[in-house]
Amino acid sequence: MTDHDGTPLIQLRGIGLEVHSPAPTRILHPLDLDITRGGSVTIMGPSGAGKTTLASIIGLLQPPSEGTYRFDGSVATGTSLRKAAALRAEHFGFVFQHSHLIEERSAAANVELGLTDVSLSRGERAERGHEALAWVGLGSIAQRRAGDLSGGERHRVAIARALVKSPSVVIADEPTAALDQATGQVILELLAGATGRGATVILVTHDHRAGEMADRVVTITDGRLL
Amino acid sequence: MVAGIMLGVASALAAVVIADTQQAQIDLRFDLQRSSVAVIRANSPTPGGFDPDDLAAVAALEPVVATGELSLWTEAAQVSGSFRSVQERAAPIVVADPAGIRASGSEVVVGASATLLAMDSDAPIAWVGIDLARQLGVLPYVKASWPVDAQIVVNGVPFSVAGIIENDKGFGYMSAAVVMSRPAVLATLGGVGDNVRAVIDLRPGSAAAVADYAIPALDPTGRLHLEDVTPPDGEKLVKNVGGDLRRVGAALGLFIGLVGMISVANTLLMSVHQRRRELGLRSAIGWNRRRIGMLILTESAVAGLVAGTVGSALGLAAAAIWCRTQGWELIMAPTLPLLVIGGGVAASLVGGILPAYRAASTSPLTAMRT
Numbered sequence: 344m345t346d347h348d349g350t351p352l353i354q355l356r357g358i359g360l361e362v363h364s365p366a367p368t369r370i371l372h373p374l375d376l377d378i379t380r381g382g383s384v385t386i387m388g389p390s391g392a393g394k395t396t397l398a399s400i401i402g403l404l405q406p407p408s409e410g411t412y413r414f415d416g417s418v419a420t421g422t423s424l425r426k427a428a429a430l431r432a433e434h435f436g437f438v439f440q441h442s443h444l445i446e447e448r449s450a451a452a453n454v455e456l457g458l459t460d461v462s463l464s465r466g467e468r469a470e471r472g473h474e475a476l477a478w479v480g481l482g483s484i485a486q487r488r489a490g491d492l493s494g495g496e497r498h499r500v501a502i503a504r505a506l507v508k509s510p511s512v513v514i515a516d517e518p519t520a521a522l523d524q525a526t527g528q529v530i531l532e533l534l535a536g537a538t539g540r541g542a543t544v545i546l547v548t549h550d551h552r553a554g555e556m557a558d559r560v561v562t563i564t565d566g567r568l569l
Numbered sequence: 570m571v572a573g574i575m576l577g578v579a580s581a582l583a584a585v586v587i588a589d590t591q592q593a594q595i596d597l598r599f600d601l602q603r604s605s606v607a608v609i610r611a612n613s614p615t616p617g618g619f620d621p622d623d624l625a626a627v628a629a630l631e632p633v634v635a636t637g638e639l640s641l642w643t644e645a646a647q648v649s650g651s652f653r654s655v656q657e658r659a660a661p662i663v664v665a666d667p668a669g670i671r672a673s674g675s676e677v678v679v680g681a682s683a684t685l686l687a688m689d690s691d692a693p694i695a696w697v698g699i700d701l702a703r704q705l706g707v708l709p710y711v712k713a714s715w716p717v718d719a720q721i722v723v724n725g726v727p728f729s730v731a732g733i734i735e736n737d738k739g740f741g742y743m744s745a746a747v748v749m750s751r752p753a754v755l756a757t758l759g760g761v762g763d764n765v766r767a768v769i770d771l772r773p774g775s776a777a778a779v780a781d782y783a784i785p786a787l788d789p790t791g792r793l794h795l796e797d798v799t800p801p802d803g804e805k806l807v808k809n810v811g812g813d814l815r816r817v818g819a820a821l822g823l824f825i826g827l828v829g830m831i832s833v834a835n836t837l838l839m840s841v842h843q844r845r846r847e848l849g850l851r852s853a854i855g856w857n858r859r860r861i862g863m864l865i866l867t868e869s870a871v872a873g874l875v876a877g878t879v880g881s882a883l884g885l886a887a888a889a890i891w892c893r894t895q896g897w898e899l900i901m902a903p904t905l906p907l908l909v910i911g912g913g914v915a916a917s918l919v920g921g922i923l924p925a926y927r928a929a930s931t932s933p934l935t936a937m938r939t
Contacts, residue, residue: 395937404853404933425857431933432855439936443850459855504854516937 350416351377352511352543353401358410359566360396370396373410374568376561380511383535383544385557393566394547395516401545402435402514403427415511432459436505436542438515438534442497446490450481450500453489457504475503478540479533495526502533506540513537516547531556574873577829578880578913579887581822582905586888588818590900606672606739607769607780608800611793614640614765618664618751623787624767628668632772632779637668639740641764642754648747649722650705660701661746662723664754664762672770673740675748680732686748691756695728697721698744699735707733723747726757740768766798826916833920837869841928848928849935862929866921873917877910884909 359373371393378384378401386394399405400412403419406427412420419430436457444453455472463471476485479499484492492500498518505513515534519527527550535556537544546553554560562569611619619638628636645659665673670683677683678699685694697707707719707730719730728749736743754762767787771779780797788795841848851861885906892899 399934399937402853402937404937428852428855428857428933430855431853435855437850437853437936439850441846443846443936445847456851457854 351413352380352415353378354413355401356411356413358397358400358407358412360393360400360405361408369566371400371407371566376568378543378545380543381538381541382558383538383546383556384559384561385546385548385553386561386563387548387551387554388563390549392563394563396566397563398514398516398545398547402437402512403431434511436508436510436513438498438501438505438513438518440517440520442501444489444492444497444500446488448489449486450476450489450492450496451485453500454485454503454507457507459508471507472503475507476500478506479503494522495529498522498526498530499533502530502537506537506542509540510542512545513542514545514547517549518546519548519550519553528552572876574829574833574876574913574917575880575883577825577832577916578877578909579884580825581912582881582884582909583888583891584821584825585818585905585909586885586899586901587891588814589902590888590892590897591814605771605773605776606799607771607776607783608798609767609769609780609783609787610796610798611765611788612796613792613794614761615793616755616761618762618765619767619787619793623789624666624668626786627767627769627779627783630771630779630782632775634770634772635668635672636767636769636783637666637670637672638664638751638766639669639673639768640664640762640766641742642758642760642762644763646724646747646758648701648705650707650720656705658701658704660698661742662754662758663743663746663748664751664765665748666750669768670734670748672768673736673743674738674770675734675736675740675743677732678735680730682732683734683748685731686750688750689752690750691752693726693728693753693757694731694749695721695723695753696732696734696748697730698742698746698748699733700744701746702730702733721747724758728753728757765793822912826912829913830916830920833869833873833917834923837865837921837924838927841865841924841931844928845931845935848931849933849937852931852933853936858929861931862925865925865928866918869917869921869925870914873914874910876917877913880913881906881909 353376355374355376357373357375358371360371361367361369386397388394396405400407407420410420411418414430414434422430445456451469451472454475455468458468458471473482473485476482479502481496481499481503484496489497489500513534518530518534522530531550531553534544534546546557624636627633640663642662642664644661646662647657648660649657665686667684667687670686677696680696683696697705705721707721721728721730734743734748767783769779769783776799780799784795784797848861889899
């Protein structure tokens with residue numbers, strides 16, 4: 344990793360997205376963006392502005408239609424699906440708006456799902472899962488079924504799942520959208536704390552509290568970076 | 570999904586077990602209906618026909634009741650009666666000796682005994698089948714009023730009718746034929762015969778073994794080029810019927826397996842659709858396509874294994890109950906349940922291919938957008 348040589352962890356140059364079906368539509372205008380290692384960045388903007396699209400390109404969930412994306416100094420655009428999956432497995436953790444837990448499995452099992460390294464033993468997986476759950480304050484309910492958890496608990500389990508593999512980047516898409524103020528605050532604090540675990544946190548949100556807690560705020564409107 | 574495969578496996582196993590058991594029942598019922606006659610045909614007949622000493626050697630075998638000639642000399646000779654009718658008919662000419670008449674189960678119902686066929690005489694004497702006698706008007710054919718001067722004409726040659734013959738033991742054409750001795754046919758009609766045969770009446774079930782012995786015994790020099798033309802006996806029929814039943818059972822099993830496979834595919838497809846968010850999540854956190862596909866295939870195989878095991882037990886129980894109610898003894902190959910379980914797993918795997926492909930194609934964006 345080119346950690347302290349000044350190279351941004353994420354470097355976007357002329358990145359844009361245009362879809363052609365059903366009709367040609369420009370989702371993201373070409374933009375440049377650098378994100379350095381270890382900080383937190385909040386991407387803000389109105390609905391439909393292209394925040395989630397930008398986050399999904401950064402997270403290698405979707406390829407851009409133009410531009411160059413360098414991750415940790417290496418070109419990540421134009422890579423194969425397999426290579427993109429491998430990069431996600433190694434470097435990215437995701438927290439989705441609806442947490443996306445497997446309802447019938449325990450909180451611990453959901454967290455262990457985030458461990459993509461197949462060489463880990465069952466014991467190592469359990470240990471790391473429990474440690475991540477403890478970090479989000481849910482060590483005592485590790486064996487509870489995910490379907491029985493409250494909204495806030497579900498989001499905390501999702502954060503533990505994103506962090507369990509100690510990723511370089513955590514991307515959280517509207518993590519407080521469906522939560523009350525107090526619970527949302529807890530979630531934002533947990534995500535802000537993730538930087539202390541070595542992760543670069545990218546938050547996509549409408550929540551202005553997230554902007555206040557972030558090292559940097561990026562605003563996007565109509566597919567354009569302001 | 571498990572229930573679908575389970576039902577399929579249970580049905581397939583029950584069908585095969587019941588088919589196997591039914592085979593045993595058929596074996597039992599057909600046991601006494603095995604062939605009691607062997608037929609040896611000469612492919613290169615000669616005027617001399619079979620040697621009486623050779624026929625006697627075969628007749629001396631323990632399971633043999635009678636051995637003699639019963640040749641179909643020609644299938645259609647022109648025959649007319651001269652007693653009360655001159656209407657001409659096409660009828661087969663059979664050349665036989667007394668043992669051949671006995672071996673075929675034929676019987677002289679009126680007139681002179683068939684032992685006269687053994688006479689080394691070429692006098693034009695014939696016996697007429699009872700049905701042909703009716704058609705030709707060689708009547709009355711009851712013993713009390715048998716006309717000693719009855720005659721028929723065969724291919725223009727007049728024959729004295731010595732008696733009326735009947736067969737209801739599998740050589741039915743004898744009742745519509747003209748029967749005469751070999752010297753008589755050689756002297757009157759000539760030729761060597763179209764279908765020269767030795768018929769061996771024997772104990773049921775021994776036809777194949779006796780025929781194997783009879784071929785070299787009846788033709789030591791091989792000049793007649795003998796062939797075993799014994800009609801399929803009950804044993805062969807049983808095997809054929811059993812084979813048919815097995816094929817029906819197997820086809821039924823395959824059909825049920827196919828339905829099960831489609832059911833698996835359909836259920837898994839629905840499951841994949843319902844789980845698209847989870848699959849999208851797995852894809853987003855870095856699972857590659859192969860790993861996601863393998864996840865679905867593994868789930869499918871485990872479901873097939875569980876359903877196959879339970880279904881196998883259910884099918885066996887159903888077959889056992891059915892056999893008990895029918896009073897049959899359950900017959901089943903010990904390896905059948907394992908084969909059926911293997912089949913269940915295989916069907917599940919095949920049925921899981923398309924859903925696994927669909928699952929593997931789930932975009933990681935699905936997690937972000939749902």
